[in-house]
Amino acid sequence: VITRATLARWRRVSPWWKLPVAEVQSLARPEAASIYQALYWQRCNADALPAGLDLALFDFAVGSGPDRAIKALQREVGARPDGFIGPLTLGAVKTRIGLAGVAGLITALCNGRLTFLQRLAISATFGTGWSRRVAEIRATALAMAGSSASSPAQKGPSSMNLSLLAGYKTYLVGAAMLITGIAELLGVSLPAFAGQSAGDLLMQGLAII
Secondary structure, eight states: OOOHHHHHHHTTOSSGGGSOHHHHHTOOHHHHHHHIIIIIITTTTGGGSOTTHHHHHHHHHHHHOHHHHHHHHHHHHTOOOSSOOOHHHHHHHHHHHHHHHHHHHHHHHHHHHHHHHHTSTTHHHHHHHHHHHHHHHHHHHHHHHHHTSSSOOOOOGGGTTOOHHHHHHHHHHHHHHHHHHHHHHTTOOOSTTTTSOHHHHHHHHHHHO
16 A cells, blocks of 8 residues: 555655645556556566566565565575665575475465564454455465466566466456455445455555556
C-alpha cells in the first residue's frame, strides 16, 4: 500500500505531512504503477532475479519496505545485509539456487517474512490477512518458478517482469483482488478475500499486476 509519506516523497513534498490526505485517496493507477516500479521493483533489482523470486521479494518490499525485504533475502543467501542487491548478492543468490533451487529460496524468504509479521504487536489484529497474503504470494511465486524452469521468460519494466506464460496465475490473483475490492466498494461482500478492506484489496491487486 502506498502511504502518505511515500507519495509525498515521490512528489517531492517536504515535510510529508504537507501532502493532503485526499491526494492519497485519489491516487490514480498510472502514478501508483510508476511508484511501485521505481520505489519497489527497481529498488529490489527484481529484473535481475529469477521468475518467482522476483515477485516474492517485490511483494515483501511493498508490505514491509524494500530495505527490510532485501536484507532478509541477503541473510537467506549468506550475503552481507547492506540493503542493496548488486553483483555479490546476485552471486550468492545464484549459489543458493544451485544448492536448493529457486523454490527452496522462495519458500525460505516467504517463511522468514511470515515469521517477522507474526512477531509484530499488531499481528493479533492483522495476522490472518497477512498469513493469507504470504500464502498467496508463495503459491504464485512457486508456480512462476516452475513454469519458467525450462524456458526463462524475458524481463522488461513495461511488463513488470511477468510474461503471460510464467505469470498468468499472478494476473488472476491480482484481478480477483481488484474485482473483490470494487465489489466491496459497491456494498457486495465476496468471501475470497474476507477480512481485508476494499482499499487494501485494490492497492494489493494493483501491486501484483
